[in-house]
Amino acid sequence: MAFKQKAVKVREFKIAQKKVLGGFAGAAADALTLFEKFEQKLEQYEGDITRATVELAKDWRMDKMLRHLDAMLVVMSDKNSFIIAGDGNVIEPDGQVVAIGSGGGFAQAAALALISKTKLYDSKLNAEQIAKNSLEIAADLCIYTNDSISVLEIK
Numbered sequence: 001m002a003f004k005q006k007a008v009k010v011r012e013f014k015i016a017q018k019k020v021l022g023g024f025a026g027a028a029a030d031a032l033t034l035f036e037k038f039e040q041k042l043e044q045y046e047g048d049i050t051r052a053t054v055e056l057a058k059d060w061r062m063d064k065m066l067r068h069l070d071a072m073l074v075v076m077s078d079k080n081s082f083i084i085a086g087d088g089n090v091i092e093p094d095g096q097v098v099a100i101g102s103g104g105g106f107a108q109a110a111a112l113a114l115i116s117k118t119k120l121y122d123s124k125l126n127a128e129q130i131a132k133n134s135l136e137i138a139a140d141l142c143i144y145t146n147d148s149i150s151v152l153e154i155k
Contacts, residue, residue: 025101
């Protein structure tokens, strides 16, 4: 029996006229707690995603309750993207594709291949199609990744 087949692991935040997206890997209850804390930080720092991310990571590492939460977050705006881990790490990825979780490596590799193919053959795959297709590939390869896909976009 599978318990998380339909779990929605992405969320949209609208703070200070800015749109920020977040996704998670790991325990859903833990991640939702962290999303609430992240949203509070976004409000506190008036939509400054960089500052909110760093402050969340500091709290996550130092707070006795938070430090036991088992999840990873990825947050992004139209200008920045970050991976936040419970050990205090904040990673700003170099590339245009960000992935976390058990199937993250598969999804990232598939997305990069699809982007390369799109450029090479001048095809018409948009970002949403690339995301969906790469997640479908990851679901075929990783036993922990399901094919119930939710995609949010920053317009």
